[in-house]
Amino acid sequence: MGEDDRHDLELHRLVSARERSAFDELYRRYARSAYGVALRVTSQDLIAQEVVQDAFLALWRAPEAFDPTRGAFRSFFLSLVHHRAVDAVRREERLRRRTERAANLEPATGEDPAEDVVEDAYLRVRRKEVRAALTTLPPAQQQVLEMAYLDGKTQARIAEELGIPIGTVKTRTLAAMRKLREALREE
């Protein structure tokens, strides 16, 4: 476990003790990454803000949901944000289908809308590692991972859109995740 992970653990402990300043520090550390992924998944800034707000509120109200024995706080929290973003985008999609209203999605935000955003050095380093690991994946594996993770699509829908068997989507997804696991494994 690195120094930054240990610092996160300490901040989380303080949040559990209702220390608002520790909560604000975690916000400062993770709000940009959280908002970045929420915006990428939902493509709508208001929904992305709601997603980030809900995630931080959940952290404040139920900090015990994070189990330090199961991994880094960073992974836990960003997973929480991602889950809520995917939930939000699927809710929107269902509502749109149901009401048969015209889609009002803004075009997907550019891939790098704010690369000059100031963030903690360790997150910047980790971000580089994640992106480097992604580039080592075969394009077909990258594609299914991006469609699932960043577009919030189900494997069934990915199979349909790509015109490939769902078994192939599952195989590619697992292969990609295994490669990333090896590349990103922390000591």
Added chain:
Amino acid sequence: MSEDHERIDELLAGYVLLSLSGEDAAEADRILAEHVPSCGRCRATLNDLQAVSGDLALAAAPVDPPETLLPRIHRAIDEVPLAGRTPRRGALVAVAASAVALVALGGLSLVLGSRLSDAQTRAGTALEILSAMRSPGAQPVNVTPQDETPPESGMVEVSAPDVRRLYIAAEYCPEPAAGRAYQLWLGNDDGWEPVGEMFWPEDGVVLLELEVDVARYDEIWITEEAAGSPPSEPNTDGPSWFGSL
């Protein structure tokens, strides 16, 4: 049983990415409940995959959120006291204010107790709604009028993961046509399921409490049906309200 674990790994990978649906999702739920807790290999795999899933968020570019977001979160924290603590009087007032504010956001102005024909029952349900809103993860959901349904008749659904109850509140619900009543439906990938008995508004007011595990569903629909005969499918004609849970 390496084949089994290969299959399980595929499901776990899809699970952490939230990309399973239908039978795969159901199978993953079973595996997570019945197999993973007793299998060290699968627990480790799940932890590893979840760590990767968390880090994948970093593949998206970081973006500065609006400066107003943190103050908004602070206000939300201050408005709703933490569950599990004995509420102080002031806190209860804050909860009530918060509830009314949230209901008002749904296009309603629910004034507790002022328009209720069966005051005790209605007030009890209203207090249950307030209590539900204090639960961790509680989220009010707008159940919005569809098509020709009067736009001012919006309803609000409140539920929380640990409450296992669903509440519906509305103030300006129109009377159904003669011989008809409203039915609440909950939907998921398996279709729509009627929940609870049919109901009518009283002076436009609806306050419902239903015992149901809302986590199993992702959509809510209220439709007008022929009174007295339990419907098998939602009626797509007439007034209706829809919301995503």
